[in-house]
Amino acid sequence: MLKSNEFHQHNRHKLLASLPDNSAVLVSSGAEKIRNRDVEFPFRAESDFFYLTGFTEPDCVLVLLKKESRVTHLFLRPKDPEQETWQGRRLGLENACEALSVDQAWSIDELDEGLLELLENIESVYFSFSQISDWLTPVSAWIDGLKQKGRQGISAPSKICDLDGVLHEQRLFKSAEEISRMRQAAQISVKGHLAAMAAALPGKFEFQVQAELEATFVREGSPRVAFSSIIASGHNACILHYTENRDEIQDGDLVLVDAGAEWQGYAGDITTTFPANGKFSSAQAKLYSLVLKAQQAAISVIQPGVAYNVAHEASVKVLTQGLIDLGILKGKLKTLIKEESYKRFFMHGIGHWLGMDVHDVGAYKQNQAWREFKPGMVVTVEPGLYISAEHSDVDSQWHNTGIRIEDDILVTEIGHEILTVGLPRTVAEIEAQMSAFTALR
Template structure:
């Protein structure tokens, strides 16, 4: 059984007996009259199928009594004329064989087949409310089935939201997924190193972005996992800056937040370094503080530890450092805990220390333990994959030492929880002060 078929079986086993689930892939989106935006499949659909063609729908029928579970793919028919223009398409029969489905039908048969598949079915699972088009299509199927009521046919009596089941499945990565994410982290780490070697004062931010994109693609990554951030000088204090059009000045830092997507899985790395290859003393003081906060966060990652623990560890180190460096007025707070309680860190550190990572860069899965009263932070388990990304951002402000103004620093790595702790997936990206100063501006090998 393929990995995707095994996932379909796991999902079907969680459904009510005889229930049906339906999951479409993402639609193509037109860019203009004769071209589309680059196509990217739906992550949930790909997780269960491995199939990347548009105009496709997966249907699962759960086992009931002696009837086994079934997986059914609806996809585009073979069309040799369209293949001349758009490239190869499997067609139902080849897709059924290649991807391990029990049945496959042309996508044009979906409405007629769903009216049959939903007859006398107790529950329909789908992404309720996620797509107006799908909601309307489901309504049409239900009306068709209900119209057969005089013949003794019943329509599903209830609807269940499908995605929460898949969210929990996707949250824990298997060995195959971890291997892909490790490779994605390696490619992205090499891209960050390439950008460091290329950096020079006077370059445009987009020139470093081009170095990243080149390294992603030449190593086989299909896309950037998200819009790359190349933020120099004051732009580094804008968390989601992505114009990438400023000229980088001598003496400034540049913050690069960029990662590739490989075979459907994202990487997510941030590195911050001096454009001229040498940290100033204020830059180095803040950089070492953020690095120490990341180390503290790593130490809090282990099976059984609450998800919130690594953020709390990083926040404590950052806030203590802010007090020591005069960013937060020490006269007002006895210690870091008091400053955190008063949210004194928020002007300089206003985001969490990480997020789930997987097929999407901000991946699915609850951060709370839904089985516990009060929903506390959920415990980590092996296979969970997350980012660790403390930062500090100092905008010009009264009472803030001027030597730190317009310095923005974030350091981000990807981590998978293991049986005995964690494994860093992005170690190929240089990170220490010594590594960075030895590399920046040295040109490509």
């Protein structure tokens, strides 16, 4: 296993190896943002920047050069005793080269002057086009400045290129170090979900369950949630991105928890659904078992060489047939799938890439065709059913029921590995676990 510095250095070298000679890469860590007067949002470095540096301070720019050699420059905030007294310690220029294994450290105040020097005779400049509004003005100024040096035999960059396609394809395939981090993120997330199950009781509030879940993440060493936690009871579970988490949990409610911990920059992402009173109703058990069957069908097909959409299609077939069997949909299976009748109750995809971002980077299609799974990819599998009271043509026994089951899946050389093992998944397992929690209270 690589040490942290070696890991990020390896990522930089791998990126530069895929770029043409006379190229420069620009990556920003991002800036602190004001939440409201004199209060900042907690800062998290941009994922691309962290992937290439392991550094977490704001107001930094990484510059990678591929010329006769490969050189790493980092522009960062200088030491400032007064600011550090108020805002916290900074690494500083003096420590950056050794601490981060970079070749040269500059003050961020020298960015314009430094880039005029570093971009001399560079042909291609790469930066993220998803941040193009941030980069166009300074890059244009640097190019204009270099063009004015033409009589000195200095050339300016002639190509502006999108870094996303190159770097994000690299990030899609996880190394052994990344997989280790993701296993840890997944297992911290599992512990948080078990804590949520233990805390969810009729009469409790959703935010109280959230507090136990996220406190477990912190106790296990996670510095932050990977995304805003969803604790949705009863009819709230029919809202896919419900994050208010303010309602009182009622007897008979199902509780849907969609949450994940972050560990060393990598995200976990799990959804569990369980009865607050410890027992599924007959209708809830039928719908839950159907969603679980759909998830198992999708996971079972994940292996190298299988197209991404095959997993989705496997879940859709199971869900649609199950809805027919329960009388919620009427018609022939093939016709209902072709007409996408299931989308009334399952309106999202089967999952997404997972990594440093919970909805991680990487193309889902190549040349307009669904790409195939390959070893090192990590994907979530999360089928669901959402039947609200607004579905007035559906029998009321199914109303106000939202169910989603989600696990994190690593594609391996011979198949797949479920990273989020350790949670009860069947109706019987969940009821037994809830009973065990009750006995411990």
